[in-house]
Each structure stands twice: as C-alpha cells, then as structure tokens.
Amino acid sequence: MTTESTPAQHLPETEEPPPWRPAGAKRKTASDTLEETLKDVRRKIYPRSVTGWFAGWRVMLVVLTQLLYYGLPWLQWNERQAVLFDLGARKFYIFGMVLWPQDVIYLTLLLIISALALFLFTALAGRLFCGYACPQTVYTEIFMWxxxxxxxDRVARIRLDESPLSFKKLRVKGTKHLLWIAVAFWTGFTFIGYFAPIRELGANLLAFTLGPWQWFWLLFYSFATWGNAGFLREQVCKYMCPYARFQSVMVDSDTYVVTYDYKRGEPRGPRSKKTDYKAEGLGECVDCSICVQVCPTGIDIRKGLQYMCIGCGACVDACNQVMEKVNYPKGLIRYTSERGIEENLSDTQVRKRLLRPRVLIYSTLMVIIIAVFLGSLATRETLRVDIIRDRGALGREVPGGLIENVYRLQILNASEESLRLSISAEGLPGLNVLSGGGGKQSAIDIRVPAAANLLLPVVVQAPYDAGETGAHPITFVTESRSETGRQTEVREASSFIFPR
Known part of the structure; x- marks a missing residue:
C-alpha cells in the first residue's frame, strides 16, 4: 500500500518524517501496512474524468497507438500483408523485409535497445511509458471512457454500484460489458491477425473454421483484455507489473517526475476563495482531494512519489484547474525533480540537471546499438547460402578416376524477387559440380522463388590426382541475378576430402 516517502525514495524506519507529515503522526508498522494493502486490493477505484494538457497527450497517444495496432495488419505490400509473423512458414514479413530464424540477431538487438530505452526514459522521467503508452494503461483508458x-462520471458510477439490483442497473451494466467484450474481441482478433493473414482469418472466423490454436489465442487474448482493462486495471500496475518494483533503483533526486510541492502546499486546509491563507498560516493546497479522485491508481501524490504512480499527469491537470479557480499560481503539483523542490530550482535548472552521467551513458549506448542495428539492416544480404556436408560419406572414389563429395546447400532468398542462381566451386584443379546427388552433369542453374527456402543436394567431383589424402579447402561460389537485373555473389567456404 502507499508508503509515505520523499519524492524519490521510501523512508527507512529510522529516518525523520518529511516536513509535511503532521507532528506526532504514528509511523505504520509492517502489520498495519499489510492490512492496509489487503483493504486496498478489495477497494474499487472510481477515477474522476479530467481535462488538460496531459489528458490531451494521453488521448492523442491512445488514438495513435490503436490506429497503429488495429491498422497495420490490414496494410498490403507487394500483394501480401505488410506486417505478418508467419510462424508456420518461419518467416516474418515487415513491409519490404523478409526475416528468417537466422535473423534472430535483429530481435536480440531490438530487445537490447528496448531495455536501454526503458532505463533511459525511467532515469529521465520515471514511469513515463506506463502513463501514456503501456497497453494496460491504453486499454484501461478506452474501457473507462x-x-x-x-x-x-465518478459520482454516478458510485451511486449505481451502491444501488439495489434493478432492471435499469442490469441494462446499464449489460450495455457496458457488451461494449467491453466487443472491443476485447476485436483486439484479440487483431492480435491473431499479426500471425495469420487477417483477411483469410476474418473469412474463417465468419465460417467458424478457425484452427484450435487460433480459437485458443483469440479467446484467451480477448478474455485477458476484458479482464485486465475492465476489472484488474490499477491492480496490474500496482501488484503485477515488475516495472513498478524495480523503477526505484533507476530514479534519483534529479529524475523528472510528478511531484507535489509541499513547500508551497503545506500546511494544507480548506478555505474560502477570499481567505488570506498566508495570514491564516496555510499553504496553497486547499485539501480538495481532487488529485486523489482523478488518479487511476488511487494514490495521494501529496504523500510523495510512490511506486504505484504511473506518471500519467492526471493530478497535475486537476490541481492546475483548482489553482485557477482560487487564483493561485499553477504548478503545486507538476513535473519536476526532488532536487528541484528541495532547492527551489526553476524548470530550466531542473531540465539542465537531466543530462547527468547515467543518462549520457544510456544515450550513448543506445545511439551506438541503433547505428549498428540500422547499418546491419542496410547492408544485410538478401541471399544466404549455408553449406552442410553429408556426414554419411566424407569422400568416395567413383568410375573415371574421380573423387566425389556430397553436400547440401541451404539457400535462403530473403528478398521479394525470384532469383536465378549459378553455383560453382573453386579451390582445386578440375572441380566439377553436379546437381541432384549424382544426376547428369550440368552447370547448376536454378531458380529460387521470392522469400523461399531451398535445400539443394550437390555433388562435387575432382580428379583423383588433384590433391593428397585429407581435407582441402574449397569455396562454393553462388552468383545470383534478380528479375530487375541486380547481381550479387555469395562465397561460402567448405572442404573437400580425398580418402585414403
């Protein structure tokens, strides 16, 4: 549950209470905290709607992320789905790029970049991702809307829940859940559409001919969306998300987070608009508790930064509206740092302190890895040839005074053009490449379809006197020519064995 804390870290039991804690306040014991946490899990939160600068940013990001999520599977590229993770064929299509399991290095780099981005943004501004772009936050916003x-709004919902069961209550609740289920089902359908062609998926769904795994993931993801965004909501952020627990080790006194200015606000207390609060010995906080009412996780930001705070800025918008009504300066609750509050720093001074060593290290590492990632993608070969020796026959003598070795060539065409390949070998005098494991001799000239994987058996022959007993290095040379005339060459090393 909410542990009273300074804006950057929880207070240890031996530390003096912060200046805004009432004198003589009893510190909570472990059993008190546990009991309060159990009560909090059972307590339903009714967030109040709020408008303002940060609310507008949240709405904009909800719209943008959902346009991206729901729209991407329907885009077409070269007469196919633009973004498709075809697990059955082991191919990922991302617009004009085709990725195979051998390209797992790119996934590794993406995960490293994501982890560094998480560290960087948390060091800069706390749980910024949680407040604006996290799927849990986004779908909770949609369901609450x-x-x-x-x-x-808040009061009407509280009264409806407290009212006795009636036809009106069943009708209203039923309508809400039908709309929730519709959004959740469409979300689950879109999720499956990233792994199976969504147009075919829609036709199969209408005909009730989906496969068992498709039905499972459709219903599972739909149910998870409905349950998490409709019922669990803030409980996911507070008790299930690991990010809430380890963010405290990534923030410090210079992190830019939602902060209550207790120096301005305390001692808090209600008053009329005409009251001279300074003469009355009051701070600027009118103790309206609207900042608590609008909080999606139900915390009181006036008790300091808590791990349950997702940094959405709803309390900032709400407090600024109250400050306008009572003609007080805005910013009693605002984005700033602990040091900014303690040392009365201006916003400009606070922002200057954001560029501290840890931020510069994260940023430098991110720039380097992103450059490597983009450079690797830009220079990525669309044709790959892997040589696999036949382990059952290392080398054998055949009529005509020849020695032959058997290989399998795994050819990956990662482009969206069919390729005409010419395969030869070099490294020993008189090398001859045969197709099909001893078929008729020919210059190997094959066609590989676009985005295809081909396993080709190949026999290489050399004169008996071309080398001594043992292994000799050779090189397979694969020359490709695309439909547009683009030519490339891939050279792969292997070995040719002369038996005793």
Whole structure:
C-alpha cells in the first residue's frame, strides 16, 4: 500500500518524517501496512474524468497507438500483408523485409535497445511509458471512457454500484460489458491477425473454421483484455507489473517526475476563495482531494512519489484547474525533480540537471546499438547460402578416376524477387559440380522463388590426382541475378576430402 516517502525514495524506519507529515503522526508498522494493502486490493477505484494538457497527450497517444495496432495488419505490400509473423512458414514479413530464424540477431538487438530505452526514459522521467503508452494503461483508458459514457462520471458510477439490483442497473451494466467484450474481441482478433493473414482469418472466423490454436489465442487474448482493462486495471500496475518494483533503483533526486510541492502546499486546509491563507498560516493546497479522485491508481501524490504512480499527469491537470479557480499560481503539483523542490530550482535548472552521467551513458549506448542495428539492416544480404556436408560419406572414389563429395546447400532468398542462381566451386584443379546427388552433369542453374527456402543436394567431383589424402579447402561460389537485373555473389567456404 502507499508508503509515505520523499519524492524519490521510501523512508527507512529510522529516518525523520518529511516536513509535511503532521507532528506526532504514528509511523505504520509492517502489520498495519499489510492490512492496509489487503483493504486496498478489495477497494474499487472510481477515477474522476479530467481535462488538460496531459489528458490531451494521453488521448492523442491512445488514438495513435490503436490506429497503429488495429491498422497495420490490414496494410498490403507487394500483394501480401505488410506486417505478418508467419510462424508456420518461419518467416516474418515487415513491409519490404523478409526475416528468417537466422535473423534472430535483429530481435536480440531490438530487445537490447528496448531495455536501454526503458532505463533511459525511467532515469529521465520515471514511469513515463506506463502513463501514456503501456497497453494496460491504453486499454484501461478506452474501457473507462466507455464506462463513463454508459454509466456517467465518478459520482454516478458510485451511486449505481451502491444501488439495489434493478432492471435499469442490469441494462446499464449489460450495455457496458457488451461494449467491453466487443472491443476485447476485436483486439484479440487483431492480435491473431499479426500471425495469420487477417483477411483469410476474418473469412474463417465468419465460417467458424478457425484452427484450435487460433480459437485458443483469440479467446484467451480477448478474455485477458476484458479482464485486465475492465476489472484488474490499477491492480496490474500496482501488484503485477515488475516495472513498478524495480523503477526505484533507476530514479534519483534529479529524475523528472510528478511531484507535489509541499513547500508551497503545506500546511494544507480548506478555505474560502477570499481567505488570506498566508495570514491564516496555510499553504496553497486547499485539501480538495481532487488529485486523489482523478488518479487511476488511487494514490495521494501529496504523500510523495510512490511506486504505484504511473506518471500519467492526471493530478497535475486537476490541481492546475483548482489553482485557477482560487487564483493561485499553477504548478503545486507538476513535473519536476526532488532536487528541484528541495532547492527551489526553476524548470530550466531542473531540465539542465537531466543530462547527468547515467543518462549520457544510456544515450550513448543506445545511439551506438541503433547505428549498428540500422547499418546491419542496410547492408544485410538478401541471399544466404549455408553449406552442410553429408556426414554419411566424407569422400568416395567413383568410375573415371574421380573423387566425389556430397553436400547440401541451404539457400535462403530473403528478398521479394525470384532469383536465378549459378553455383560453382573453386579451390582445386578440375572441380566439377553436379546437381541432384549424382544426376547428369550440368552447370547448376536454378531458380529460387521470392522469400523461399531451398535445400539443394550437390555433388562435387575432382580428379583423383588433384590433391593428397585429407581435407582441402574449397569455396562454393553462388552468383545470383534478380528479375530487375541486380547481381550479387555469395562465397561460402567448405572442404573437400580425398580418402585414403
């Protein structure tokens, strides 16, 4: 549950209480905290709607992320789905790029970049991702918007839940859940559409001919969306998300986070608009508790930064509106740092301190890895040839005074053009390449379709006197020519064995 803390870290039991804690306040014991946590898990939160600068940013990011999520599977590219992770064929299509399992290094680099981005953004501004772009936050916002449209704002929802069961209550609740289920089902359908062609998936769904795994993931993801965004909501952020637990080791006194200015606000207390609060010995906080009412996780930001805070800025918008009404300066709750509050720094001074060593290290590492990632993609070969020796026959003598070795060539065409390949070998005098494991002799000239994987058996022959007993290095040379006339050459080393 909420542990009273300074804006950057929780207070140890031996530390003096912060200046805004009432004198003589009893510190909570471990059993008190446990009991309060159990009560909090059972308590339903009714967030109040709020408008303002940060609310506008949240709405914009909800719209952008959902346009991206729901829209990408429907885009077409070269007469196929633009983004498709075809697990059955072991191919990932991302617009004009085709990735194979051998390209797992790119996934590794993406994960490293994501981890560094997480460290960087948390060091800069706390749980910024959680407040604006996390799927849990985004879908909770969508579900709460539906809830407000159907049931009304905070007070109306509280009254509806406290009212006895009636036809009106069943009708309102039923309408809300039908809309929630519709959004959740469409979300699950879109999720499956990233792994199976979504147009075919839609036709199969209407005909009830989906495969068992497709039905499982459709229903599972739909149920998870409905349950997490409709019921669990803030409980996911507070008790299930590991990010909430380890963010405290990534923030410090210069991290830019949502902070209550206790020097301005305390001692808090209600008053009329005409009251001279300074003469009354009051701070600027009118103790309206609206900052608590709008918080999606139900915390009181006036108790300091807590791990449950997702940094959404709803309390900032709410407090600024109250400050406008009572003609006080805005910013009683604002994005700033602990040091900014303690040392009365201006916003400019606070922002200057953001560029500290850990931020510069994270940024430098990110720039380097992103450059490597983009450079690797730009220079990536679309034709790959892997040589696999036949382990059952290392080398054998055949009529005509020849020695032959058997190989398998795994050819990957990672482009969206069919390729005409010419395969030869060099490294020993008189090398001859035969197709099909001893078929008729020919210059190997084959066609590999676009985005295809071909396993080709190849026999290489050399005169008996071309080398001594043992292994000799040779090189397979694969020359490719695309439909547009683009030519490339791939050279792969192997060995040719002369038996005793």
């Amino acid at each position: 539906i809830e407000r449209k159907v049931e009304g």
